[in-house]
Amino acid sequence: MDFSAHILAAKTALHLSAVPEAILCRSEQIDRIIKFSKDCLLERRPGSLYVCGCPGTGKSLAMEKLKGLLSQWAVEAGILPPDVASVNCTTLTDATQIYSRIYHSLQPGADDDRSVGYQQLKKLLSFNRGAKKMQLLIIDEMDYLITREQTVLYELFQLSVLKDSSCILIGIANAIDLTERFLPRLRTFSCNPEVITFPAYTKDQIFAVLLQRLSSLSVATFHPAALELCARRVSAASGDMRKALYACRTALDLFEAENKSKSTEPEATCLQRDQFVQVDHMARALAKVFRSPVIETIQALPKHSQMVLCSAANLFRKRKRDAPLGELNKQYLGFCKTTGMRPVSSQEFSGICQLIADQGLLGLGTAREDRLRKTKLQVDHDDVVFALQGVRFFRNSLL
Amino acid sequence: MDAAMQILRCRLYDPRASPVFASAEENRRKLYDLFRHTICQACNNSALLLGPRGCAPNVGARARFERNPGDFSGSNFDRREDLLFVISPLKLLFCCFRSQVRLNGLLHADDRSALKEIAKQLCVEHELEFSKAASFEENLRFLTVILEQFSLSHKALVLVLDEFDLFAQKPKQSLLYNLLDLLQSPSSQAAVIGISCRLDADQLLEKRVRSRFSQRKILFLPPPSEEITRFLEAVLVIPVDSSANLAQHANAFNAKISAWLQMETTKELVNKLAALDSSPRNIIDSVFRNLLDYLKNTKSTTPKHPPTICALADLSVLELFLLTSMKRLENKERDTYTFNSVFKEYQDGYKSSDSYSKKAAYKAFEHLLERELIGYSDGRAVSTLSHLRPVKMLISFEELEQGLEASPICPATLRQWYSQPGDLSMFSLITFSWNVSAEA
Numbered sequence: 001m002d003f004s005a006h007i008l009a010a011k012t013a014l015h016l017s018a019v020p021e022a023i024l025c026r027s028e029q030i031d032r033i034i035k036f037s038k039d040c041l042l043e044r045r046p047g048s049l050y051v052c053g054c055p056g057t058g059k060s061l062a063m064e065k066l067k068g069l070l071s072q073w074a075v076e077a078g079i080l081p082p083d084v085a086s087v088n089c090t091t092l093t094d095a096t097q098i099y100s101r102i103y104h105s106l107q108p109g110a111d112d113d114r115s116v117g118y119q120q121l122k123k124l125l126s127f128n129r130g131a132k133k134m135q136l137l138i139i140d141e142m143d144y145l146i147t148r149e150q151t152v153l154y155e156l157f158q159l160s161v162l163k164d165s166s167c168i169l170i171g172i173a174n175a176i177d178l179t180e181r182f183l184p185r186l187r188t189f190s191c192n193p194e195v196i197t198f199p200a201y202t203k204d205q206i207f208a209v210l211l212q213r214l215s216s217l218s219v220a221t222f223h224p225a226a227l228e229l230c231a232r233r234v235s236a237a238s239g240d241m242r243k244a245l246y247a248c249r250t251a252l253d254l255f256e257a258e259n260k261s262k263s264t265e266p267e268a269t270c271l272q273r274d275q276f277v278q279v280d281h282m283a284r285a286l287a288k289v290f291r292s293p294v295i296e297t298i299q300a301l302p303k304h305s306q307m308v309l310c311s312a313a314n315l316f317r318k319r320k321r322d323a324p325l326g327e328l329n330k331q332y333l334g335f336c337k338t339t340g341m342r343p344v345s346s347q348e349f350s351g352i353c354q355l356i357a358d359q360g361l362l363g364l365g366t367a368r369e370d371r372l373r374k375t376k377l378q379v380d381h382d383d384v385v386f387a388l389q390g391v392r393f394f395r396n397s398l399l
Numbered sequence: 400m401d402a403a404m405q406i407l408r409c410r411l412y413d414p415r416a417s418p419v420f421a422s423a424e425e426n427r428r429k430l431y432d433l434f435r436h437t438i439c440q441a442c443n444n445s446a447l448l449l450g451p452r453g454c455a456p457n458v459g460a461r462a463r464f465e466r467n468p469g470d471f472s473g474s475n476f477d478r479r480e481d482l483l484f485v486i487s488p489l490k491l492l493f494c495c496f497r498s499q500v501r502l503n504g505l506l507h508a509d510d511r512s513a514l515k516e517i518a519k520q521l522c523v524e525h526e527l528e529f530s531k532a533a534s535f536e537e538n539l540r541f542l543t544v545i546l547e548q549f550s551l552s553h554k555a556l557v558l559v560l561d562e563f564d565l566f567a568q569k570p571k572q573s574l575l576y577n578l579l580d581l582l583q584s585p586s587s588q589a590a591v592i593g594i595s596c597r598l599d600a601d602q603l604l605e606k607r608v609r610s611r612f613s614q615r616k617i618l619f620l621p622p623p624s625e626e627i628t629r630f631l632e633a634v635l636v637i638p639v640d641s642s643a644n645l646a647q648h649a650n651a652f653n654a655k656i657s658a659w660l661q662m663e664t665t666k667e668l669v670n671k672l673a674a675l676d677s678s679p680r681n682i683i684d685s686v687f688r689n690l691l692d693y694l695k696n697t698k699s700t701t702p703k704h705p706p707t708i709c710a711l712a713d714l715s716v717l718e719l720f721l722l723t724s725m726k727r728l729e730n731k732e733r734d735t736y737t738f739n740s741v742f743k744e745y746q747d748g749y750k751s752s753d754s755y756s757k758k759a760a761y762k763a764f765e766h767l768l769e770r771e772l773i774g775y776s777d778g779r780a781v782s783t784l785s786h787l788r789p790v791k792m793l794i795s796f797e798e799l800e801q802g803l804e805a806s807p808i809c810p811a812t813l814r815q816w817y818s819q820p821g822d823l824s825m826f827s828l829i830t831f832s833w834n835v836s837a838e839a
Contacts (some may be wrong), residue, residue, distance in 0.1 A: 016583050174606070249433065303674040360597035
């Protein structure tokens, strides 16, 4: 198979939107959610569930799977499949719009212009007033609905507790203790949503998922050690599956670039049996993903900016609090004296500090007088030392 | 001749057409690969272009969108020209297959107006009707629908977000979340490019937004000092088409440019500028004046003074004394100084036959304030205790030095006093504070 076509196939397999049929490592959580939904559907009683976990742990993925599985099972079991309304709360500008949104997803033909309140939604979702089927409400990024009084959240959970309600509520958010911290009064109306946590992926899980994604390729592309490095690093950092996929794609990019420059006929080469994405490609890709390019930027700064940054590093090594700009200037003048360079004037000095602050290397506050502005070093002292130690000029001045 | 002027003007002033130096070539290639991947192979991508201001990030992104290099006759360009023109046939191909939307973090202050702007740009491009009263949800739904339509017709949407860090500093970041979320679905074909000068722009994102962002960061760095001369050459040398009539004029011009670049003064100027701020935009702006002077009179370069130096050359002796005293106070690392301390420094430090009264000195001081060579630093409009208000110099030391050189009436002793080192002595500090309390 053609080299570039193969790389393309690998990239497509690793893309976020290429969801595989079977979802690995989340079977326990999916089973629990399915069991809960099935019980509610069979007994035709309402219920509420709270799903939590860090970003990139497969919550939305599980919900998509759930929708399909549930309707399939309902047909097999001979009961009416539930109506599903799925809302992502980041698209709302105001928390109370959620009622309209849910109403219009459940009733697609309804009048769009009317805004719907809680009472009307309650009417729609109640068996006594004519609802025939159960409704499944999936509320994604539920923490956007948190307001001062929490009225919206309480009302939503109330919907799932009322005797004649027909809705099963599943709320998704990142915080584990959302229900305890923000909704302490849930217990007063006997609402105890079951909490299902999606833990961060472990090293083995990430490795397994990556292997599953790459199993669709005809030729093995990644060296197993590279995949294992990626799994270890990502699971140690955050356990976010998306990061692992991005890192693999970046490694593929590096591999492609290297091979393109090496071979003389890039179009003709096929992927050999022993040509893999190696560990060093993966290591470089992981460094790119996890670190911001501070060192290269510091090394590329103009001379005077480097001097100012060096003075800042020396100054903030001794003190932890913010320092006013005047003190940084003093440090800079001292530095110029020891190295014999001509210092810039105070106007130009503020200009240089503003330039460095724009790049995010230095934090600069506002104050009435220029000299009183608070400064703080935003990068690690070690990064500055590492970046500048290659330059002979700075070697003796860095502590 | 006109064509040559047009080319030079475009290169110097139009950021889209200015050439880029070799170290940025790789970045442009990466960007190009990214776009090709999105447009031709229907994959969603997101990237962040980082770099100091005046460097290539904006140029890199804009060059990608140059629809038609129709102003210039494409055959004339040699290998030094932009990647843009080398791949122009492909770009024309891309034109049909992509649609672009540009947003700016400074202009679109909140998520609602940003989404409105996206909808408006898409409507304008595809000649649909744009409704001003559409709400946030309606605009978002419109965007989703358009993306679905695009993917059916194999078209890609490219969204460029300038000043990306300002979008990330909104309280809810809902625009970024929604845009990056759209990239996750298989039914959309889009690329989101953020441009920012902050290195930690992606740390500003919320964790769920950061999780959806692909962590691809392309760093644009200013050129190392060796390359700047080559870059200037690339900007200023006109490409010569040997068949054209004016070939010898163009050759003569190019020869002059090369000679100018070899001059010691030019090299020194470029080095000095590079030590302060080596972004291409700054370098071009600053050397331009020098270049024009050189081109106008090749025999002798009469250095023309910038207005500040002319102003300094016109000042009276007393005013020069006061400015020098301020400079000496700054050298002594005095954080703030007032008129009284300046006058004291002048009286103590400068021993000469003529001494001026405080009233005359204050008149000179007011004159300096009017010419805006110095200014009050406390920011209040009017104050009663004018002798005690902190002041600061609004010119740099080098400008003052050049002004003293250029001034015809500056006494030699003043120049000496200027270059004498000041010392931070506790004695002068104590007398200073004593004076302040005596005056108050």
